[in-house]
Amino acid sequence: MILSELKQLIRSKWLYIVLGLFLLLFVSIMLLQQLNAGQQMVFDRYNASLVNVLIFLLPLFILTIGAMGGAQDTESGWYRLLRTYPLSISRYVFSKFIALVILFLLIIGTTEAIVLLIGSFLGGMSIHPTFLLLALVLVLIVSALSIWIGTFARHRLHALGLSLGVWGFFALLSNYIVMALGTILPNYVIEKLLYVHLHSNPFEWLRFLFLLMIEQTGVLGKSFYSLTQFYESATGIVVAIVLTLLWITLPLLLAVWQLRWKEEHS
Secondary structure: OOOHHHHHHHHHOOOHHHHHHHHHHHHHHHHHHHHOOOOOOOHHHEEEEEEEEHHHHHHHHHHHHHHHHHHHHHOOOOOHHHHHOOHHHHHHHHHHHHHHHHHHHHHHHHHHHHHHHHHHOOOOOOHHHHHHHHHHHHHHHHHHHHHHHHHOOOHHHHHHHHHHHHHHHHHHHHHHHHHHHOOOOHHHHHHHHHHHHHHHOHHHHHHHHHHOOOOOHHHHHHHHHHEEEOOOOOOHHHHHHHHHHHHHHHHHHHHHHHHHHHOOOO
């Protein structure tokens, strides 16, 4: 089942668009780093740019491709055909999730390999090792979200609209809402609001974890000092791992529940 899903995803033309776009962006960032190689920077602009590209752009492609893949199964009747076989809903959801994760890890791995190969000729180019861990966790979380979104969609166009809406809210709209509220709320309320936003937005949560792992949380400002101190403790590390696992497992469990509910009420 996983191999079948992977073959179906590889046939998509979106795959090659994503790969080409990532190569173009990462090579451009690498060249910019070479132009500024002589400047001393406290926080490496190259790695920071890679993280911003990864967190902003990659979820858009994962959400759309994953959600449209699930909607296509429903629209074409493929899902109903699969359910005539001894295939559980949990296995169906898990297979689509694993196939999507493998696909995008291959895209990221290919992109980084080519970028490092080009960088070896230019010299002085490197990728922070934590970046690879961030990429893995990002793919796991967003792939789970895309599978869940796909269970709501009636057709591919509906899935595209839902995935763009979710991406737009987490990547753009929620930040503007927090900034707007920050102009009218007192400081002590703003601090609590920032904490809530950090934990309820998977993109911001991953950005925070990356800064935490590379010990660069100072760029977040004084408002996050107490939170940073907590997550640097043993208890905080356990909490961070649990929250990250919840962002991965909860959407998958909700996807299974949603498909069962649709079958019971169809």
